Structures are given as structure tokens and as C-alpha cells.
Amino acid sequence: MRDVAALAKVSTKTVSRVINGLPGAGAEVVERVRAAARTLGYRPNLAASGLRRSDKRSATIGVLFEDLSNPFDSALLRAVEDRARHNGVLVLAGSSEDDRALQGELLVSLSARRVDGVVVMAAGGHQDALQQERERGTPMVLVDRPPTFGGTDCVTTTNRESSREAVLQLAALGHRDIAYLGDRRTLWTSQERYTGYLEGLAQAGLTLREELVRTDLHGADFAETAATALLDLDRPPTALFTAQNLVTVGAMRVLRARGLQRRIALIGFDDFPLADMLEPGITVVRQDVPGIGRKAAELIFARINGDTSPPVHAVVPAALVRRGSGEIAPSAP
Amino acid sequence: MRDVAALAKVSTKTVSRVINGLPGAGAEVVERVRAAARTLGYRPNLAASGLRRSDKRSATIGVLFEDLSNPFDSALLRAVEDRARHNGVLVLAGSSEDDRALQGELLVSLSARRVDGVVVMAAGGHQDALQQERERGTPMVLVDRPPTFGGTDCVTTTNRESSREAVLQLAALGHRDIAYLGDRRTLWTSQERYTGYLEGLAQAGLTLREELVRTDLHGADFAETAATALLDLDRPPTALFTAQNLVTVGAMRVLRARGLQRRIALIGFDDFPLADMLEPGITVVRQDVPGIGRKAAELIFARINGDTSPPVHAVVPAALVRRGSGEIAPSAP
DNA sequence: TCCTCCTACGTCAACGTTGACGTAACCGAC
DNA sequence: GTCGGTTACGTCAACGTTGACGTAGGAGGA
Secondary structure, eight states: OHHHHHHHTSOHHHHHHHHTTOSSOOHHHHHHHHHHHHHHTOOOOHHHHHHHSSSOOOSEEEEEESOTTSHHHHHHHHHHHHHHHHTTOEEEEEEOTTOHHHHHHHHHHHHHTTOSEEEEOOOSSOOHHHHHHHHTTOOEEEESSOOSSSSOEEEEEOHHHHHHHHHHHHHHTTOOOEEEEOSOTTSHHHHHHHHHHHHHHHHTTOOOOGGGEEOOOOSHHHHHHHHHHHHTSSSOOSEEEEOSHHHHHHHHHHHHHTTOTTTSEEEEESOOTTTTTSSSBOEEEEOOHHHHHHHHHHHHHHHHTTOOSOOOEEEEOOEEEOOBGGGOOOOOO | OHHHHHHHTSOHHHHHHHHTTOSOOOHHHHHHHHHHHHHHTOOOOHHHHHHHSSSOOOSEEEEEESOTTSHHHHHHHHHHHHHHHHTTOEEEEEEOTTOHHHHHHHHHHHHHTTOSEEEEOOOSSOOHHHHHHHHTTOOEEEESSOOSSSSOEEEEEOHHHHHHHHHHHHHHTTOOOEEEEOSOTTSHHHHHHHHHHHHHHHHTTOOOOGGGEEOOOOSHHHHHHHHHHHHTSSSOOSEEEEOSHHHHHHHHHHHHHTTOTTTSEEEEESOOTTTTTSSSBOEEEEOOHHHHHHHHHHHHHHHHTTOOSOOOEEEEOOEEEOOBGGGOOOOOO
């Protein structure tokens, strides 16, 4: 900046004025400064600027998701990023691996970089690190899972209601033995979806068969094992409700391996690419991922811009997408 | 920091020493400072630190890909992020939409934040903005597509060789009418893959039928239209080579809609989730995405740490994954 | 003519941190 | 007892930028 000032024969303050488009600089001077900046390849230093400015904005937000390579997470990131771009804000992104310690470290890193706010998919278990950061005044929005502490916005989907709806649809087709395959029980979403499953059973007048419930399936491999065990029961389920993406894929593989994909009904929570191209197409509960991302971004930017209204828990509705696998009636034994 | 110093009754310099774990602070003082920092919830300001420090590192790198919600891009991001984390570095991520102007703006934003380096998937067309940034001294690694200017590392895959291999495999099965469906021709990868297609035809002693070549298919919908047109030819192809992800999906849909998925061979470039679950499984050229990401991260961190060896063009091999669709022999007319 | 107001600049200090350097206290060796 | 060396601090200025404030010169009005 000093070099630019020297070359344009003005003070650094005038360069600052020109760069920031502030009034108080004559047309000729503006031109000289612009030219000097161009020839020297000058780029303002946002860090120094933020240090001095009164608002102390870094024009950067943090995004901490579980795994940025997961389609759900990356679609969410993209939606947040789009909104951020419109506000001239860049995104610092990290994967927490659902590991509290790692999430805490990343949070400290973000804090050290003075991000204006963070959008977080909270790791399972206690949220002390999140709460602490929140209490230091960092604007924060949780996505997918709500906070266990107060005063913080969050955006989730209709986990319970949509799960109930899925189970009710299966029951309406005549299924009485509907299995539940779920992700880690520490996750709030898993609990909600399981609750929805129970509600669905109850509402359909079905009794819960404990042995048809398999949880803590961390990935497709675990889901395969669980699905295999279920099908080997004396009285196997005639329908499966898989409460997560990878679990659905694992269950599908087993059905397919046994040639049962047209005989046993399957509804999964979370859509995935090509679900419509399989035979049969996979009926899923589809979350409105861009909608969730948009809402989260809206909330965080509102807070950053000083919105002090009471915390919001936004619920973005999911929809049942019927493709065939969830419309299979129970076959005669 | 001043508050911490005051509370611990030391100078700010001593606080700095304690925070950075530098020698020259007594055990008792260290404890006092730590306690004070904890009670005040002190977080060092990395921006200010970077401003003063001699090395001027921001411990942040930039990643500019085409679309962070694309599975290829997000897997790449994840691989880079993992490596970055090991170096205590955070990632500023952005989607350029293959738009030069947008990519340029994002690059300026990154530059203003003084990122230590950038990993870029160059937008099609001229790369003036990239070159300019590179010449300002920013360490840079291009992924997926090479630079059109010198002095810059890049990491790509075996586009040409693997495409040739795919075509040769089809030819070996007896196919003589092999169609090519490709992405935008401005993309270097598309050109390479097309060249590989031509080489494969030549090597198998087949002559190119121009009407079997369809390019500039920007997305699955365009691919569907093109595939439909190909199948409606008087002498339709007996095998398709689809040179990109979404193009493969579009072609698949058409084959499936016409019930030809077991009669017409298909090999796609780029793997995608569930390609193995379809019927038949889709034979693809699979890029080693984590390998590409790792290599790119390695290169950028080496450059950031002062490696001045000549620029490298790393080529990470792709592999043909046989799943059925690419092993269909031409059916009798 | 003189005063006021505005415009177009410049000067200075401060943001939070650390490199360079200073200094007081203590240790061991001669 | 003095000297060189080490340890444990502190002081000061600077990183690149901008807010607060100062000033010179010209326009405009009474």
C-alpha cells in the first residue's frame, strides 16, 4: 500500500479511500491510484483491514460438517456457500468426523481466524465446546441436529413425522413385520427417526417386535450384516425401514444378493443419486437439502447483521418419494 | 491479550511466549497466564499474529473447484482437507461454476485473505487470472486440468490412456460402431478423452464414423437427447463410450428406457456411487480421487514450505472397473 | 472584504501480536 | 570478588490498514 501511495504520489490514507470507494478523492487522483495499484499488483490485506476497522468483520464464516465428501454434507455446503457468496463472504470448511475433540479443535481454529459466524453439524454427545464458543458471542447455527443448550438457532428436517409417514405407508400395504435399521443411537436424528417408527407402529395398531430393531449401524457394511441377520430370522420382516443413507444402501445390497428386492418392501431415509435408476426404484424420504442450507445461511447472516430476535428452530419438511420399493405389498408366506 | 497480561500480572510479551510455547517463561508464570487465558476465554488473533510474524503465514489454503456438491469435487476437497488438517491448515473452499469471471473474483478474495496457497480446478478458456495470481508468487497447484502457462504444478489422471483402453476393450469384444459422448469441448479433459477414443479406434483398425461423435453435452439432459439421436440412426452404435459422469447417467437412462441396457455396451469415464448396484453393473474408468487429492495437497504444501524444484505434472493412474455393461458383445443384427 | 463551509487531501495513532533488544537477577568458575 | 553466561522477564516498534482529526484552498454568501 505504501508503494502504491508513493507511486501515485499520495498518502496511504488516500489509497485507502480509493480502494474502498470512499468519497474525498478527486477524479484524477483516483485514476492515478488505480493505475498504480494495477501496475504493482496490489491486493488489500483483509486481515490488517479487519484489525483496524471498527466492525471487525473477517467476511468469512466457518462450516463444520461431519464429512464433506458425503453427498448430504456437500450439498448443504454448496447451498451455504452460494448464499455466502452473495454476501461477499467466503467459507472455511472442515470435516469433524463426528468426533467431539476434532470438532473442538476446528472450532478453536475458526475462532482464531475470527470468523463472523459458524454453521455446525454438531458431533454426537455433549456439546460443551459448541456452547462455550457460542457463549463467547460467536453467531452460530446448528444444522441437522439441534443444540442441547439454549440461545442458538437451528435447522432440521421432519425426522419424526416423515419416519412415521413411511411406516404408516408400509402398514397400509398390509405389512405387519416392519424392521427398523438405524444409525448410531447417539445421533439425535437417529433417535427422532426411531421415535417416528414407534409412533407409526402404534398408530397402525402394530406391536413392536424388538428383534426387528437394529441400531448403531455405522456404515453400509454394518447394515449388510444387520439386514442379513434380520432375513435369517424364523419370522423375517416383510418390510424394511432404513433410517439413513448408507444403511439403505447396505440393506439394498443384501436384498439384491438374495433376489428379494421385489418381494420385501424398503423405504429409506435420505435420498441418494440414482435411487430412481435401480430396479425397483428406491422409495425414500427426501430431505430438502438446498432448503436447509438456504435457511441456515439466512439465519447465520441475519445474526451476523445484528438480528437479536429469539432463537429459531426451523424445520424444513421432507417428502416421501415413491419409486417402487416402498410400494411392495407383503407376499403370501 | 492485554487483559490476560493484566490478570496474570505479566507483560503481553510474556503472554505471547506462553501461548506460543516459547522458552523464557517460568513454570509459575506459565500457570498464571494459562489460568488467566482460560478464565477470560482468550483466543489468539491469528490475523494480527500473521501480520507481525516474519513468515506471514495465514495457515489457510484456498480450494477453488467447479462445484463442491459434485461427488468428484467433494471427494477431492475432502482429500485435500485431510492433508491440510495434518499441517494445522484450514481450507477456504469455493465453487467457480466453471465461470472464469467468478473464479477470478474468488481468487482475488482468497488473495486478500493472504492464503498460503491455492488448489484450483481451472475454469475452461484462458487462464489469465490464474496466471496473474501465480506470477504474484502465490503457490498454486492445478487439479484435473493442466495450466496453459508455465511454472505451475498440476495433477491429472490418465485421461487419454484410459479412454483408449476402454475403446480397445469394446473393440476386442467385436464392436465396430462405438459412439463417443462427451462433455464441453473447452475442457481439457474432454479433449484428452476424445483423443484417447480416436487412438483406440485407430489402434483397433476401426474407422471413425463422425455421426457417432456427440460432444458439448452439458449435463445429463443433453446426454439423453444425444443418446436418443444416436440410437435412432439407421446404423446405430452397438457400444457407447461416455466421457463424463453425468453423460454416463443420461445415456444409461435412455438405454434403460428402451430396454437396451443388456444389448448395447456402455463404458463411462468417472465412477459414481451405486454403479455396481445397477443391472447390469456399469463398467467405468475409475479415477483415484483420493490419490489425486493427496498428491495435490502434497505438492501445495511442499511449495508453501519452500520447495523450488521444477514444476511437476503428476499423473495419477485411473483403472477400468469391469461390472458388466462394458462386457456386452455386439448382438447379431 | 471577511467569514463560513465544503472538498480534497494529509497526519497520527491504534487494532493485536511478535521480533529485536534491553536488563536485572542469579549461577558457577577462576 | 569479579566476570562471563544464562534465565526470565520487560520495552519498544512495526506488520498493513483505517478512524479521528487537522489543514489548505476555493466557492459562496453577507
